[in-house]
Amino acid sequence: MITGGAGFIGSHFTKRWAAEHPGDRIVVVDALTYAGDPRTLADVAGEVILVQADIGDREAMERTLREHRIEVIVNFAAESHNSRAVLGPSVFFQTNVLGTQTLLDAALRHGVGRFHHISTCEVYGDLSLDSDESFTEESPYRPRTPYSASKAGADHVVRAYHQTYGLPVTISNCVNNYGPYQFPEKVLPLFVSRALRGESLPLYRSTGNRREWIHAVDHCRAIESVLANGRVGETYHVGTGVEASIAELADLVLSELGLPDSRKQVVPDRPGHDRRYVLNWTKIRTELGWTPSVPFEDGVRETIRWYVRNPAWWEPLLERTAVTETQWG
Numbered sequence: 001m002i003t004g005g006a007g008f009i010g011s012h013f014t015k016r017w018a019a020e021h022p023g024d025r026i027v028v029v030d031a032l033t034y035a036g037d038p039r040t041l042a043d044v045a046g047e048v049i050l051v052q053a054d055i056g057d058r059e060a061m062e063r064t065l066r067e068h069r070i071e072v073i074v075n076f077a078a079e080s081h082n083s084r085a086v087l088g089p090s091v092f093f094q095t096n097v098l099g100t101q102t103l104l105d106a107a108l109r110h111g112v113g114r115f116h117h118i119s120t121c122e123v124y125g126d127l128s129l130d131s132d133e134s135f136t137e138e139s140p141y142r143p144r145t146p147y148s149a150s151k152a153g154a155d156h157v158v159r160a161y162h163q164t165y166g167l168p169v170t171i172s173n174c175v176n177n178y179g180p181y182q183f184p185e186k187v188l189p190l191f192v193s194r195a196l197r198g199e200s201l202p203l204y205r206s207t208g209n210r211r212e213w214i215h216a217v218d219h220c221r222a223i224e225s226v227l228a229n230g231r232v233g234e235t236y237h238v239g240t241g242v243e244a245s246i247a248e249l250a251d252l253v254l255s256e257l258g259l260p261d262s263r264k265q266v267v268p269d270r271p272g273h274d275r276r277y278v279l280n281w282t283k284i285r286t287e288l289g290w291t292p293s294v295p296f297e298d299g300v301r302e303t304i305r306w307y308v309r310n311p312a313w314w315e316p317l318l319e320r321t322a323v324t325e326t327q328w329g
Contacts, residue, residue: 001027001029001065001068001072001074002014002026002027002029002073003028003030003073003074003076003103004029004075004076005029006030006037006041006050007030007035007040007077008177008179009118009177010030010077011040012181012216012217012219013220013223014041015044016220016221018044018047018048020224022047025049026044026048027048027049027070028041028048028049028050028051029055029061029064029077030050030051030053030077031052031053031055032052034183035080035320037181049068051064054099055100056099056102057102058105061103061106062109062110065106065107065110065112071112072112072113072115072116072227073112073114073115073116074116074223074227075100075115075116075117075118077095077103078095078118078150078151078154079095079147080120080147081183082147084185085145085147086146089146093146093149096150096154097150100117100157101157104158108161112168114169114170115158115167115168115169116169116171116172116226117170117171117172118172118174119154119172119174120151120173120174121135121173121175121212121278121279122143122144122145122148122277123141123148123155124139124141124142124143124277125143125148126144126275126276126277127275127276127277127278129209129276131276134239134280135237135277135278135280136237137237137280137283141156155173158171162232162233169232169233170230170232171234172222172236172238172284173235173236173237173238174219174222174238174239174279175213175214175239175277175278176211176212177216177219178214178215179215179216179217179303180303180306180307181313184314184321188249188253188303188304189307191249191253192253192257192304193307193314193318195253195257195259195263196257196307196308200264200265201250201253201254201264202265202267203246203250203267204267204268205267205268206269206275207246207266208245208247209246209276210244210245210275210276211244211246211276212241212242212243213240213243213296213300214238214239214240215294215303217294218240218292219238221293223238225284225288225289229288230287230288236283236284236287236288238279238284238290239281240292241278242296243276243278249300250264252300252304256304257308
């Protein structure tokens with residue numbers, strides 16, 4: 001069972017798992033909120049079962065686990081946009097913490113053999129821009145935004161269900177993802193969609209703030225490695241070591257589309273805007289032999305070209321975006 005499987009990373013994982021494990025029964029559970037789109041699963045529509053349900057719906061989770069005899073859960077389901085969380089934090093804690101706890105309860109009662117939880121690097125807070133530090137799996141949690149706090153809460157609940165009840169869990173914390181089928185509120189598709197419509201690219205005033213980046217396909221490969229060979233009860237960091245600022249990302253978009261630097265617009269920082277986060281991913285490399293395979297610039301440019309070729313996918317989603325990134329201040 002793949003929760004959040006009609007979302008960005010979840011849909012990549014669903015399609016990859018269907019291709020790599022054709023004998024498996026795959027059940028996608030997705031609430032199909034504004035960011036969930038069944039069109040992302042069109043390629044595997046005949047190979048997976050789609051259940052529209054919220055992970056916080058106890059009855060629906062119990063029924064799905066029972067009827068489909070689920071053995072493994074991969075939990076992507078989450079509210080995930082920092083800017084939305086600033087404007088409306090309640091739904092983030094409802095879904096990310098209480099929804100995860102409800103799903104864990106159901107998994108425990110139905111004897112699920114593995115519960116893998118998808119988390120983020122943002123639970124650790126941020127690092128100084130002039131630091132050479134990186135977060136390890138032992139770093140303390142210091143979330144700075146409602147979104148990262150809600151994900152930190154979910155991680156703690158997952159670990160508690162392992163320690164208290166013996167539920168076999170694993171957790172992976174990943175850096176910033178990019179790739180096709182990402183909802184256009186996130187930075188790369190936001191930049192591309194605005195550029196293609198003749199609009200400016202909004203850059204927060206702290207344009208030098210940096211993120212570590214990974215293609216969604218490499219993230220999915222890492223999750224496969226954890227499911228196959230990861231140790232129960234353990235956490236694995238998924239990273240690349242490749243950092244880029246938002247300004248550098250905007251430059252790549254403008255370069256690929258042949259547009260001038262004047263299309264960039266500096267706007268006020270969002271509250272709680274993290275400076276830098278980087279993960280130490282030695283553990284997954286040495287224990288499981290996983291390494292990333294998609295070069296950053298190649299992957300970003302190909303992603304930009306995907307959005308250029310597929311306006312029919314992202315244009316209908318623009319009306320669902322609820323945040324104007326020029327509004328802060």
